Amino acid sequence: MRAVVFERYGERAEVREVAEPGPPAGGVVVRVEATGLCRSDWHGWMGHDPDIVLPHVPGHELAGVVEAVGAGVTNWRVGDRVTAPFVCACGSCADCAAGDHQVCARQTQPGFTHWGSFAEYVALEHADVNLVAVPEELSYTTAAGLGCRFATAFRAVVAQGRVAAGEWVSVYGCGGVGLSAVMIAVAAGARVVAVDTAPGALDLARKFGAAHGVDARDGADTAQAVREATGGGAHLSLDALGSPATAAASVAGLRRRGRHVQVGLLPAAAGTAALPMDRVIGWELEILGSHGMAAHAYPPMMEMVRGGVLRPDLLVTSTIPLDAAPAALAAMGTAAGSGVTVILPGADARS
Template sequence: MRNEIWEWTGFNAMEPRVAERGDVGDGQVEVRIRAIGICGTDLHIMSGHANFAEPPLPLGHELAGVVERIGAGVTSWRIGDRVCIDPLTGCGKCGECLSGNKHRCPDSGEFGLQYPGGWQQYMIVPSANVYGLPDSISFAEATQAETLHCCLGGIDKLNIRIGEHAAVVGDGPTGLYFVQLLKAAGAGKVSLIGMRESRLQLGLALGADEAVNVSGASMQAPDAESQDIVIDAAGSESSLALCVNLLKRGGRLLLFGLPGKPISADVQTVVLKELSLLGTTNAPRVWPRVIRMMASGQVQVKPLLTHTYRFEEMDQAIEFARSQSDEAVKIIVSLEEDQEDEGGPR
């Protein structure tokens, strides 16, 4: 049984190859991948800016598909079930894993980061790592459950009170998701701060009350000490400084964007303003809530899915993501059988 794979092979390089499909072990399922989201982390790994793994390795951690084979002892899934995949794994035995916090496990890792990921037609994962999808959520939309679950876990840590003012710094996909989640959690005025006008306009369409462009000579300076909550979805030294400046005394700062290297922070201001700094990554327990929010329309994913490629065009999708980062919000690689014959971005 053949499995077609795209593999990261070196600095900004990838190649297709064919392998035999593996045996499905006890407690595992094989998923036939139907859609893959291209994440900025994939690009950072390929360029050497995120040292999660070494090539050769198939990347890909935003995944959805159909259960194809079932291992012994698995009773919760049936062949043909529509699912999305949680790429995070832990040892399953330590205190963190047993308490539902496998992302804090000393031996945790992710498919597509430390372990072979979903840039392939078929993928074997633990049965506990898949979540069922209602028919109302497309496979393309379902790839975003992975990103959304990280964002929702951060929102939970903020303990938002109805009517609080909040700002999101960073107009990438996570920033656009954070805007929606803040509104759903009861935040009052939500401001999106970024540098790309098209993204800022999309943020307004998705519920932001204000969009502030801080690029170039037209920079609009947000009011200092105006926010109860600020989320740093950019992950740079300048974005962190802006976040600290925006927060009221006693405010909360959620750190989500990854700088890729150590950066400086104005600790004196943090102390004197009595700010709370919260880091956030994965949130294993929120996956069912994410799927319910997507199905109900509380969070809109489809407006962010700007371009689609076929699986055989994976290298073109990655190159487009790398070269057209302003134009592409979220790129999807589709393995659906009813895709059109034309290639390229759609």
């Protein structure tokens, strides 16, 4: 099969022929019809993830068709249209028994713990626990973004953030996760302040319902801008980018008893985030993490997508062939993000 492979961190990947994977026991092989290009893939390419073993194939946001089924799989057949969360749970540990598959102690992650979906085929473990059916009316291109960015944002806003109608929500970083969070918060009846350095990203945030956009360029005090726009601070704030500056500003822009959800990765190379803990104590702020969403939690989100309440298809701003993926991956470190790019690995890939 053809796949995007890199052999050294931070050096240009290339598309080459590699061996096709076989289905693991309890797992499946999926023919990848579409796979999202995510900033987490860039972090992996840069060497920020300790699970990666070189040479490596990145990619963790995928949708496609079951190509082969391993021994022990009972719920899936060849030909099924599927997607999966980027955290593939074991289904049998204490965390999974509690329903917390997204923090499974024995989790695997395509594109990190093993070769991923920037390829024509990808292997996924524990299929009966992790696969999610893709309805016929949902395109592969749209479904590809659900397993990481959209589902991650949905859980961060709805489950962890406990968003409520009428609340103010601030979103730091309007890439794929941030724009998803904007759309989801607006659908929940919240008012959103979007923060980014890219005018194009802020324009998209407004398109998806953000009431205000804050330009974070030139050393702007974004926390103060959020407090002014919301009349005292956000009830809920998400750092969807992942940097010491955005994490600290997200907390500082909250009102009393507000909730901060950290979604964007903070790799060690970025430094430690200095959060205003005196304010956290004095104002009884909540500091929460959010890490994907379990497959069993997808139905409410999928129903909102099928009903047109949520429109993840509008987040996709470009599709590219597999051959263009290495350059697009490298560009994520310097180019301002604007919407979601989806890779179509097959020559006959259909959206």
